[in-house]
Amino acid sequence: MSRESTTVTYLLTPKVESIERVADLLLAEMTSGMQYISTRKGVEMYKCEDRLPYIDGLVKGEILSIQKKENNSFLVKLSFPVTNLDPDLGGISNLWAMVAGEVFSLYFIEKAKFLELELPPSFINHYEGPQFGIDGIREILQVKDRPLMGAIIKPNLGLNPERTAGVVSILAKAGFDFVKD
Structure with a gap:
């Protein structure tokens, strides 16, 4: 990605969808949210647009990589623009809700393990760090x-x-x- 972004890595086991679809659905949930219906055959989206005309793609994320691991698990690396997180409005709390919230309760993910978070300098530099x-x-x-x-x-x-x-x-x-x- 050419823009400054936040990157998150998970170990995911898909439930009813392909891993590519799971990564896409998760990224949509993390960036703009989504409405979906879970069915026995998979996930039907009401609308799977994470790009709104008046935002012009500013919230759109990207699937950076998907690596097959053992037992139907996959190492999935996702990226989304730093503009999705405002350090003054929610900051760290919104960050954790975004990267470690819904992922653990989404119907189409059987298992999820949060592995790594890479934050851009502009987000990190906003905070002074711990006092001691x-x-x-x-x-x-x-x-x-x-x-x-x-x-x-x-x-x-x-x-x-x-x-x-x-x-x-x-x-x-x-x-x-x-x-x-």
Whole structure:
């Protein structure tokens, strides 16, 4: 592709369609969305256009490669323009919804494994990165020689401040390095 794009690689096992059709349907879902009916014979599209006249192809993605693997699985590499992701409106959340959302629940895909994501510099450079990074966290915690252990609690699910403090205390005594709420 000549334009700046995001590339995603999956290991896919098709269910009722050829792998080429599965890749095409998945790409349509990832870029402009689609309406389809699942049948015993395959997938019937209401409309399989990922190019709208007023957008002039800006959202259209591309199947970069399909490689046969074992057990009817295929390594599928897809690409879509960086313009499909606005870092200021949804950014990372929309990215994950796009590349790791529907792919795991689409009727025509029996198995899906997300393998790799390549982001263009314009998307990456929009974010400053982590404040501390793994080395900074290890330095703060003074933990150099073992994996870090963290926990996530969700106070918004009913834990008041006192109960939250109690849970954090239990986790700290159990050896957790950090707790995120």
